[in-house]
Amino acid sequence: xxxELEVRTSWLRVPDHAELPxxxxxxxxxxxxxxxxxxxxxRNYALRPSRLLAWNxxxxxxxxxxxxxxxxEREMIAVVVSVANACDYCIAAHSAALRKxxxxxxxxxxxxxxxxxxxxxxxxxxxxxxxxxxTLRPREMxxxxxxxxxxxxxxxxxxxxxxxxxxxxxxxxxMASGLGWLPNPEYETLGR
Numbered sequence: 001x002x003x004e005l006e007v008r009t010s011w012l013r014v015p016d017h018a019e020l021p022x023x024x025x026x027x028x029x030x031x032x033x034x035x036x037x038x039x040x041x042x043r044n045y046a047l048r049p050s051r052l053l054a055w056n057x058x059x060x061x062x063x064x065x066x067x068x069x070x071x072x073e074r075e076m077i078a079v080v081v082s083v084a085n086a087c088d089y090c091i092a093a094h095s096a097a098l099r100k101x102x103x104x105x106x107x108x109x110x111x112x113x114x115x116x117x118x119x120x121x122x123x124x125x126x127x128x129x130x131x132x133x134x135t136l137r138p139r140e141m142x143x144x145x146x147x148x149x150x151x152x153x154x155x156x157x158x159x160x161x162x163x164x165x166x167x168x169x170x171x172x173x174x175m176a177s178g179l180g181w182l183p184n185p186e187y188e189t190l191g192r
Contacts (some may be wrong), residue, residue, distance in 0.1 A: 010044040011180035021169035024049050027056060037186050039093060041172075044181050055172075062168050068158040069165075072101040073124060077131045077165045079108070080115045084135045087173035094169075099191025108191070126152035131166040 002023040008014075019023075022047050024143035028038045045052040062076050075098040075133060110118035115128045126149055134141055149159045175181070 004101070007182070008180075009040040009182045012044070012047055012049075012073070014043055015046050020046055021049050023053055027053065029120050035186070035190070037184055040181060040184050041089065041093065043177065044179065045175070059168065059172075062164050067161045068155055069127075069161050072098060073127065074161075074165050075101055076111050076115070076124065076128060077162060079111050080128045081131050081135050081166055081169040082173055083112055083115075084132050085170065085173040085177065087177050089176035089181045089183045090169060091172050092187040096187040096190035103191075105192050123152045123154065127154065127162050130162060134163065135170055136164045 007157060024042075028042055031038050031042065042052065042056075045055060063078075064071060067074070069077075075094055078094040079098055082094055095108050095112045098106065098111065101107045102108060109127075111120070115132075116125070120128075130145055130149055133145065146159055149162065150156070154162065
């Protein structure tokens with residue numbers, strides 16, 4: 001019988017489950033229980049366990065912590081930043097998360113295709129426009145960009161959260177694209 005080929009999920013070595021510390025196994029457990037799989041980002045980042053744990057703590061706080069932005073709004077930012085950066089991993093993963101959070105696959109697809117045509121509020125449109133500009137043209141950012149968010153109804157704390165989520169995904173996109181991280185195939189149907 002032919003040996004089954006293992007699909008590579010990174011251009012780097014992916015550590016074996018047995019070589020990882022208990023903290024990484026504990027980090028993977030909720031994904032296994034909720035999703036039925038461990039996201040490849042967690043497997044691939046585990047090559048540096050302490051950095052995985054630090055990155056995940058930042059991710060959890062930025063994406064799920066106290067904020068004037070809903071979790072779905074933060075996922076929209078993740079999607080548009082990932083689209084702007086053409087990061088296949090994060091587009092797949094965060095479009096799936098957005099579908100699950102909104103229970104609206106069409107909306108998630110619209111945001112991924114072109115957020116300017118998505119059925120979202122003008123307030124959220126301003127946040128996504130800001131995130132795309134910060135991603136693609138950071139040298140052009142000016143105080144007027146922050147004022148436009150205030151004018152759209154965002155508080156300064158919210159503006160900071162929009163910028164932080166944008167920064168988090170620019171960094172994550174660079175890791176995924178720069179190291180050849182592939183998305184889990186399960187993302188394609190998640191939330192549909």
